[in-house]
Each structure stands twice: as C-alpha cells, then as structure tokens.
Amino acid sequence: MLGRLCVKGGKWNILFESVRPPLYWLFWVRFRLFDGALFIGRVTALEAVESELAGSRVKEMKVTFSVERYWKGVDGRTITIYTGAGGGDCGVSYSVGKRYFILAQRVYARLRTDICTSPKGLGDVKPYEKEFGRGMVPKRPK
Numbered sequence: 001m002l003g004r005l006c007v008k009g010g011k012w013n014i015l016f017e018s019v020r021p022p023l024y025w026l027f028w029v030r031f032r033l034f035d036g037a038l039f040i041g042r043v044t045a046l047e048a049v050e051s052e053l054a055g056s057r058v059k060e061m062k063v064t065f066s067v068e069r070y071w072k073g074v075d076g077r078t079i080t081i082y083t084g085a086g087g088g089d090c091g092v093s094y095s096v097g098k099r100y101f102i103l104a105q106r107v108y109a110r111l112r113t114d115i116c117t118s119p120k121g122l123g124d125v126k127p128y129e130k131e132f133g134r135g136m137v138p139k140r141p142k
Contacts, residue, residue: 034072034105035073035105035106036072036073036103036105036106036111037070037073037079037081037102037103037104037111038071038072038102038103038104038128039065039067039068039069039072039073039074039079039101039102039135040067040069040070040099040100040101040102040122040125040135041065041066041067041068041079041100041102042065042068042097043063043064043065043094043096043097044064044065044066044078044096045062045063045064046061046062046063046064046094046096047061047062047064048061048062048085049062051082051110053108054108058084058085060082060083060084060085060091061082061083061085061091062081062082063082063083063094064078064080065079065080065081065100065102066078068099069134069136069137070135070136070138071128071135071136073104076138077138077139079111080111081102081104081110081111081112082110082111082112082113083112083113083114083118090114090115091114091115092113092114092115092118099122101121101122101124102118103117103118
C-alpha cells in the first residue's frame with residue numbers, strides 16, 4: 001500500500017505507509033523512468049564503426065546481441081548497442097559468444113554502454129530479478 005487518505009484536524013491528509021525500504025522506491029522510479037534497454041544476451045557480432053556524436057566523429061564498437069531475457073527496451077530477438085572503441089573512452093570490452101547482462105542508455109537516439117554505468121557481470125542481474133522478476137523472453141518472429 002502506498003498510502004491512505006484520512007481526516008486529521010479537519011484537513012485531508014495522505015499518510016504514506018512504506019512496506020519496503022525507501023531504496024526500493026528509488027530503484028523502482030529509476031527503472032520506470034529509464035530510457036534504454038535492460039537485458040541478458042549473447043554477443044553475436046562486433047564491428048568497429050565511426051559515428052557522429054555531439055558534433056564530433058568518434059570511433060565506436062557496434063555490438064549485436066541475441067536476446068535471451070529482457071526487462072525493458074527490447075523489441076525483438078536481437079538488439080544492437082554501441083560502446084567506445086577503447087583508448088580512454090570508457091568503452092566496454094565485449095567478446096563474441098559471451099553472455100552479458102546489459103543496461104544500455106539511449107543517448108542521441110542510440111543505445112550505449114560504458115564501464116561506469118553498465119553492470120559488471122551476470123551476477124549483477126540478481127537485484128533486478130528480485131524486484132522485477134525473471135524478465136521476459138523475446139517473441140519469435142511470425
């Protein structure tokens with residue numbers, strides 16, 4: 001229960017009763033407002049590309065994943081994200097064939113990851129599973 005309406009001293013008041021710790025609510029709000037993708041997938045392709053980012057040409061890695069499970073921001077069985085190509089740009093080093101838990105933010109209309117905001121491994125999925133379930137399996141194309 002989020003709260004209840006009551007009358008106290010002739011005024012209407014809402015009393016909030018939290019059934020979970022306050023951090024849960026911050027986690028939930030952050031997840032709901034998050035513009036990006038949250039999923040578990042296996043890297044199927046890596047490609048070095050040059051992109052336009054905030055008016056500059058940058059080298060990036062285009063990473064394609066086969067999606068196993070997702071919580072948000074996935075429309076099909078595959079998804080493409082971008083990350084820095086190295087040299088101090090905070091890019092994540094992905095390997096073809098390896099599974100990852102991905103939290104990718106939408107930046108300039110593309111999904112992107114970096115070493116500061118991306119989860120560190122499959123073990124990082126536990127808090128998300130605890131709060132939001134095991135995720136959804138992407139539907140097969142018809």
